[in-house]
Amino acid sequence: MTVDRETVRARLRALGFDEVRFARVEAGFGPGLRAWLEAGYHADMAWMERTVEKRSDPALVLPGAKSVIMLGVNYLPPAEEAKRDGKPVWARYALHADYHDTIKEALVQAGLVLEELGAVTPKDYCYYVDTGPVIERGWAAKSGLGFIGKNSMLISRTHGNWLFLSAVLTTLEFAPDEPVSLRAAGRETEPGLLCGKCSRCMDACPTQALPKPGVVDARRCISYQTIENKGIIPRELREGIGNHLYGCDVCLEVCPWNRFAQAGRRMLLSARYDLAELTLREVLELTPERFAEVFRKTAIKRVKLTGLLRNACVVAGNTDARDCLDVLVRLAGHASPVVRAHAVWAVRKLGAGERLVALRAAETDAAVLAEYEG
Ligand code: B12
Ligand code: SF4
Ligand code: SF4
Incomplete structure (x- = not known):
């Protein structure tokens, strides 16, 4: 069944998603992920290896999947909340009630919207935020939500680097959205597509965790070391961690595409800026x-x-x-x-x-x- 894309977009936006974009399911996008895993860039995140097949093909996650609806939630804080001089630094995303929980509530509602407008049942869709076997940035780029920067982030022309992503896979068919620019047609997921000669993120990374445009070596990444690694942080990386207490935004913050970003509606977020105090x-x-x-x-x-x-x-x-x-x-x-x-x-x-x-x-x-x- 074909459902009117714009009606669904409007309803999902009303739930609090700042971006709602559509892509058509295609298989065979695993080679990049496999190469990344083979290089050992995933450190000890063995769960990524275990789910590589599913991550490469949404139809293995939801049989009969035809569309991916990519959703973005802007988490850029209002300007007055941005600076905390002299205090340990937290990744911006962390200064909220857990986004997995707050966004999940809206995803449940999004499912109900599909049931209502598309006359489907829960077996015809599934949703994930972060933890599912879905290459969220790849699909977001495919849907024209943004492009993949040399820092490997999904960068939006409107929201810069400051989007949480989530995905709804569905058996419903939607007309796919246009790519982010004419230049992107057919090259939607190419890293650095709209970066030009800029390499600020790669130069600024304190632990040299970006060996190639669009590729993060998690073993060297402060975000991995301070959040995912449960053991000893390699000694040679500790100085580079500087005053980053939890996560890292350096390669996001230096990106010139952020200059267009403004704080979002924040309907699905609950700020915990007090933590940065x-x-x-x-x-x-x-x-x-x-x-x-x-x-x-x-x-x-x-x-x-x-x-x-x-x-x-x-x-x-x-x-x-x-x-x-x-x-x-x-x-x-x-x-x-x-x-x-x-x-x-x-x-x-x-x-x-x-x-x-x-x-x-x-x-x-x-x-x-x-x-x-x-
Ligand atoms: C594992 C992981 C990490 C790891 C590895 C990071 C990495 N770059 O892969 C670590 C712990 C280091 C990490 C750090 C961070 N993460 Co993280 N992380 C993930 C997770 C769970 C999987 C990412 C993944 O698959 N990596 C493997 C690489 C190879 O895949 P990829 O970068 O997505 O690129 C693929 C596509 O481009 C693909 N591709 C090429 N052509 C095509 C075509 C199609 C159709 C498709 C589908 C794909 C595709 O090629 C690549 C390989 O396949 C995602 C959530 C998710 N389920 O996707 C969040 C996610 C990427 N992280 C996120 C965030 C916010 C962060 C941090 C900013 C947190 C912080 N402040 O500390 C940092 C940023 C570091 C950075 N520069 O990337 C957000 C990014 C939002 C955005 N706007 O991009 C995500 C999407 C979570 C979310 N739901 O919002 N993260
Ligand atoms: S999050 Fe920090 S450590 Fe990781 S790649 Fe970006 S700048 Fe480097
Ligand atoms: S800092 Fe420059 S190179 Fe890095 S993602 Fe942004 S525009 Fe691209």
């Missing part, structure tokens, strides 16, 4: 109870207290946080060897290794002992 000391002093209370309903709770303390130790070591030495020494005796290892690193980096003598004598964990060796 936390001082480094307040983070280092978090207890399990306080962590649960402060990060309730945010995406940050997934790194758990140990992950956040680990990251905070790295920031402390990088920012000459000598006023936090007492708490860092305490963390060098923490129950988690991951926290201990990074606390030892930070204390030594701050030139106060002598304060760890007693702890070192009692240490048995090989990874932590390696930090004492330097």
Whole structure:
């Protein structure tokens, strides 16, 4: 059945999606993903390998899928919320109630819209935000929602780099939307299509995690290391992490396409800008109870207290946080060897290794002992 695309677009926009774009399902887009996996760029995200077939073909996710509806939610904060001088830096997306939850609620409603307008049942559609086996940026580029920058982000002419993406796969047929520009016709997913000679993102990446235009080596990416990696952060990357406590927006922020972006309607977001007010000391002093209370309903709770303390130790070591030495020494005796290892690193980096003598004598964990060796 063919459904009027514009009626669906208007209804989904009314639910709070800032962008609603349509693409026709095509198979055979796996080679890029496979090459990325074969190069080991996914680090230990083994779930990406396990789902490679599905990620490459929406019809394996939803039998009979004919269309992908790509949805974008602008999360650029109002200008006055943008700066937090001297405080640890959080990725902008994280300063909200968990977008997986808030957007999911609207996706449920989007499904009901398809049922109503397309006379379909729940077996004729499925939706995902972030965690599904769908190459969201590829489909977004295909639908003309934007283009893939050299930073590998989906960049919109209207919203810059600041869009959350989600996808609805459906057996309904929609006329596909036009590509982002005439130049893009037939080349929709080519990385850097509208970048020209610019390479600011690649030059600015603090850990050189962009080996080629449009390709991120997650092993080197601060976002991966501070969010996805649950263990030890490789020592050679720690300095590059600077004061990034959780995630990284450097290659997004430097992009000139952001100059056109304005804060969105924010209908599907619930801001938690208060998190960016936390001082480094307040983070280092978090207890399990306080962590649960402060990060309730945010995406940050997934790194758990140990992950956040680990990251905070790295920031402390990088920012000459000598006023936090007492708490860092305490963390060098923490129950988690991951926290201990990074606390030892930070204390030594701050030139106060002598304060760890007693702890070192009692240490048995090989990874932590390696930090004492330097
Ligand atoms: C794994 C992952 C990561 C990893 C790896 C990043 C990467 N570049 O792949 C890590 C942890 C490092 C990461 C970091 C971040 N991420 Co992330 N991440 C994902 C996730 C779950 C999968 C991405 C993926 O498949 N990567 C593998 C590479 C090879 O795929 P790709 O970059 O999408 O490119 C493919 C297409 O272009 C494809 N292609 C070529 N031709 C065609 C044709 C068609 C038709 C298709 C379909 C595809 C296609 O070629 C490539 C390989 O196939 C997606 C959600 C999702 N389900 O898609 C979010 C997602 C990409 N992340 C997102 C965000 C916001 C971030 C961060 C900004 C978070 C932060 N502030 O810390 C950083 C940015 C880092 C960066 N520069 O990319 C957003 C991006 C939104 C946007 N506007 O682009 C997404 C879409 C989540 C969401 N739902 O909003 N992320
Ligand atoms: S998110 Fe940060 S570390 Fe990752 S590629 Fe971009 S600039 Fe580099
Ligand atoms: S910073 Fe420049 S090269 Fe990087 S994505 Fe933006 S326009 Fe493209």
